[in-house]
Amino acid sequence: MNFTVAIDGPAAAGKGTISEQVAEAFGFAHLDTGLIYRATAARVLEGEDAIEAARDLRPADLRRDDLRTPEVAQMASQIAAQSEVRAALTEFQKDFARRDGGAVLDGRDIGTVICPLAEVKLFVTASPEVRAERRFLELSGKGMDVTRAGVLDDVVARDTRDAQRETAPMKAASDAITIDTSEMDIGTAVAKAIGHVREALAR
Numbered sequence: 001m002n003f004t005v006a007i008d009g010p011a012a013a014g015k016g017t018i019s020e021q022v023a024e025a026f027g028f029a030h031l032d033t034g035l036i037y038r039a040t041a042a043r044v045l046e047g048e049d050a051i052e053a054a055r056d057l058r059p060a061d062l063r064r065d066d067l068r069t070p071e072v073a074q075m076a077s078q079i080a081a082q083s084e085v086r087a088a089l090t091e092f093q094k095d096f097a098r099r100d101g102g103a104v105l106d107g108r109d110i111g112t113v114i115c116p117l118a119e120v121k122l123f124v125t126a127s128p129e130v131r132a133e134r135r136f137l138e139l140s141g142k143g144m145d146v147t148r149a150g151v152l153d154d155v156v157a158r159d160t161r162d163a164q165r166e167t168a169p170m171k172a173a174s175d176a177i178t179i180d181t182s183e184m185d186i187g188t189a190v191a192k193a194i195g196h197v198r199e200a201l202a203r
Helices: 015-026 033-045 050-055 059-063 070-079 083-097 110-114 128-141 148-164 186-202
Strands: 004-008 029-032 103-107 120-125 177-180
Touching: 004 015, 004 110, 015 029, 015 103, 015 120, 015 186, 029 033, 029 083, 033 050, 033 059, 033 070, 033 083, 033 103, 050 083, 070 148, 083 103, 083 110, 103 110, 110 120, 120 186, 128 148, 177 186
Parallel strands: 004 103, 004 120, 029 103, 120 177
Antiparallel strands: none
16 A cells, blocks of 8 residues: 655644654654754764765665754754755665555655655644744753753744745645644644545545
């Protein structure tokens, strides 16, 4: 069975958790496409050329311990704006999406560019302030030296860059269902997403 769930949205909206739980609920494979860009970014921060790093990306790169740092996140957003980097990583994502047994992919251009024919398209979002608070609690909980104001600035800057980049800007697909998690607990958001997938499978 080929069945693709495309889940897009900005950072810290909850799409990663929703994607993981949707995949688990239906036995689908899951790919956090942001990790592909973060892994490439981590190698760029070590001095590699972005395009070469993207072309040479290995599975082990996705398991690095430093992929969730603010520095890697900002670099990932910067290199994601480069069309040649995106092209180098696109085919891997497309192949994953049509694997037998179903797949859930989350990112920023899955429903618009990577999987425009996905059976289910969701756009998970929340206000910048809510997302910044979530990210601040996550990072400070890991002992990182961050401030609420600084994290909010990073979130807003990344949103702007992702939405305004020339190649594959972040936006909801015209036929995507929006789930706003600003005032929604994660359990409710996951239930909504699973419900939409169930409806599509029933069709």
